[in-house]
Amino acid sequence: MRGGATRAPPRRRRRRWAPTCSAGSRPATATGSSPSSPGSWTTRRTLRPALKRTVPRFGDVENSDPVIDRYAGVVAVLDDARFAVPPAAGGPPASLAWLRRTVCRFSEGAEHGRRRTIVMDALDTIDPARLRRRARDLVRAGGDPYDVPFLALGEALGVTDLDALARAVPAAASGYLTGQGRDDADAAVAVLVRLLGPGPDEVVAGRIAVLLQASEATAALVRTALPYTRRPESRGRPVEDVIAEVLRYDPPVPAMRRIATEDVQLDGRTIAKGAVVTLDLRAANRDPAVFEEPGRFDPGRRERPHLTFGAGRRPCPGTGHALQLAAGVLEAGLSDTGLTGTGGHGKEGVR
Secondary structure (H helix, E strand, O other): OOOOOOOOOOOHHHHHHHOOOOOOOOOOOOOOOOOOOOOOOOOOOOOOHHHHHOOOOEEOHHHOOOOOOOOOHHHHHOOOEOOOOHHHOOOOOHHHHHHHHHHHHHOOOHHHHHHHHHHHHHHHOOOOOHHHHHHHHHHHHHOOOOHHHHHHHHHHHOOOOOOHHHHHHHHHHHHHOOOOOOOOHHHHHHHHHHHOOOEEEEEEEEHHHHHHHHHHHHHHHHHHHHOOOOOHHOOOOHHHHHHHHHHHHOOOOOOOEEEEEEEEEEEEEEEOOOOOEEEEEHHOOOOOOOOOOOOOOOOOOOOOOOOOOOOOOOOOOHHHHHHHHHHHHHHHHHHOOOOOOOOOOHHHHHO
């Protein structure tokens, strides 16, 4: 938004706010890829509900991949350079494959550090509080609540053709995590290169990645959090507190993956080089060794941070912006939820 002008959001599609399932009823599944992790799933894996297990350190899913579901174990893997993100192959310029190969999400080592800095520099130019207000205003103006996160970010990054952005982002996002997108994914990436360029490949790709992350992960957070805003425990609570507890109790992304780059001894077990390790975030976020009454939804809790935004070497660089975007979207409906629009430990609890 330039010069404070108010602009109506694109009306590409209008979805009802009603959740598709009741809060807490969705099984912990991973299809495609986890937006919290830079990898893609090759099969559908159903993770066992955290409250119906004795919380073993390791379990098994299809193909016998190791599953780590204790808080301390997940933190250890995320902080260990011997566990890498699944890599992405390259492709022609301005294609989906090119984008995946050029962003920090699918990178390691010096490449990751350099590309992560590019993303953080782009986000540093955006005031999270202003982003929150804009997201709230766009929803109240009739914008699709699941598109608003990337539309607000696109405006903040200087995109003026929001109609083109609204068409391109979902198509590009369809294959960003898995590498297998819609037929128009490559063309959509080319449009985004035009909208967010010109500039060096890594800079333009990093700006696109910020928008695709908002399209996938932040929209998923809004979708997950919505039914929880209507629960009795949430009434009178700051929206930040509700979001923070949703991220712990019912993370919109229940798992992430890492690949062992060498044999690793972890908690008395050898993880072989090349093994794909599944990190069960839902179980780790309900580890009774860390969280008191972990199976209770409590927006007022003050315990250790959840792991939904990662930890260790590669925490999410856009945590603050994602939280403010989600808060702004949810605030647009505060009048019938009993939530309040300020406050809480939520901003501290996810760093």
